[in-house]
Amino acid sequence: MLPGVDRAAFAASLAARLRRRGVPVGLTGVDDFLRAIDVAQPRTLPELYWTARITLVRRHSEIALFDEAFAEIFEATGPALDPHARRRPLARKNGADDAFAPLPDARAGGDDAGGLPWTTLPAVVAGAEDSDGPARVPELSPSDVEALGDVPFEQLDERECELLGGWLEEAAASWPTRRSRRFRVSWKGRGIAVRATLTRSRRTGWEPFRLAGKEPVVRPRRVVMLCDVSQSMRAQASAYLHLMRALTMTVDAEVFAFGTTLTRLTPVLASRSAAAAVELATERVTDRFGGTRIATNVRALLSSHHGAKVRGAIVLVGSDGWDGDPPEELGAAMARLSRRAHQVIWMNPRAAAPGFEPRVASMAAALPYCDLMLPAHTFGSLRDVIGAVAGSRFRW
Known part of the structure; x- marks a missing residue:
């Protein structure tokens, strides 16, 4: 068929x-x-x-x-x-069965109807005294924004996604660190800083009465995110772009989107305006809402000059695991990625479903090479992903 x-x-x-x-x-x-x-x-x-x-x-x-x-x-x-x-359906009762309520402007028809086409109850509509005017959407308080974190992506509009994107930026303030090859002088360090010790000995006739210690310099660990923007991830693509922007604005991050080809979005998402950044990123990805080739794009990343940035980084893969490439190719690509990265976390929006099991062949092939697989179907779950990454420990 x-x-x-x-x-x-x-x-x-x-x-x-x-x-x-x-x-x-x-x-x-x-x-x-x-x-x-x-x-x-x-x-x-x-x-x-x-x-x-x-x-x-x-x-x-x-x-x-x-x-x-x-x-x-x-x-x-x-x-x-x-x-x-085709029989006439049963009349709806007023109550919890009404999951959605149309705005007055949307019912009027036409392309110029403003506001949201649908809104979850209680409906955000104009009052009875100004029913002829346009619908008003009130400002959301911080508690309301936090409550939206548990709403599925497909039930959120662009304005709510932008608000929750700022909420994610606040969560990404703390980040895991790594030990660099550089050292700094520290009296608590175990090693001896020879240059600093000799410099201080000039004051005591070149006799080193006090040894200067040294310790390694600690830097934030880089994060690399791969976001699936294929047709099966259409409901989650916009929300994942907000997560990618939050990472770009707060930590050392490299972000990519992929469908059938790989597109780097790091410079695009660095814009100060969240709406402008997401719009530019959407225009940059030419193969969005099409097919999916996860294995091909992972290999393309590792083979490009950006592949060096994966070494020692925390890699986030946002995808439902439905891949057009053979499962054995995805398994081989994920094995290479796992050996080069510090940690691989797979964000699957379908993992939140009750009784979920990775029965898709491609997802089952990639799972052995992932350190974690977390649900990512709401902004609250994305914030939990950031918390899981922030809790990562050293692995020298």
Whole structure:
């Protein structure tokens, strides 16, 4: 049914289209859909329809929205795939079942409608006394920003992502260190600083009454981040860019984005404006929301002149592990990366799902060469990643 189609990209695109229509599709549903495709192997459009509907739809009231989204992809007009699903859905009750509420300006239609297209309840709308005016989005307090840290990426808008990006910069203030080859004079040092000892002996007739000690100079450890911007990571790409900018602004960092090719984003994300930096980075990556070749891009990084910066660094890989390259190639590339780096941490947004296991062949091949695999589906989990990196110990 889907020959030559990246199934991960197709599942992510369908889930994103459903979310825009108000169907709350989580990462677990996308994983269930992909596994169902592998098991059922749908060969006709009705079979694919039922495979997607069973795994992605949770409520009867969402069936009509699912049918409309499915029809947009495969048919010019509304499909008659399931006449029973065309029945009028049950009336929604006022309460917790209403997961999303449209803004007044968005319901009015047109391209000039301002504000957010959807907002989580309680809805942020204009008051009754000024219902004719535009919708107002209030300023968020620090406690509200912290509460947004537990909201999945796909439910956040650009403004909220920018606020949480600054929240990440505060978390990256402390960072692990490494011992450099340089030394400095220190009376607590175990070694003897010969030059400093002789200099001080000039005051005592060249008799070294006091020996000057020395200790190694400690510097912040470099971090290298690789961010997957393929179609299957579309919901997380913008948030990961904010993490990359936070690292660039606070520590010695080298950041790269990859889909089918590798793109260096370090100078682009160094801009003081978060919005401008993310916009420039988005324009720089020409192969975003396409296929994924993790093994090819890891080899490209290690073979380039930037590969020397990986030596002794903490490497962060943000990806769901769906790779178009053979698993054995990814395993070999990750083995080289692990030998050169100080620590390799894999950030998988799907690792937060209950009962998650790395069953994808490429993820299973890369996992033995990772020191940690952490969930990275919310800004709160990204902050936990920074905390895990900050807690790294010396490894001489």
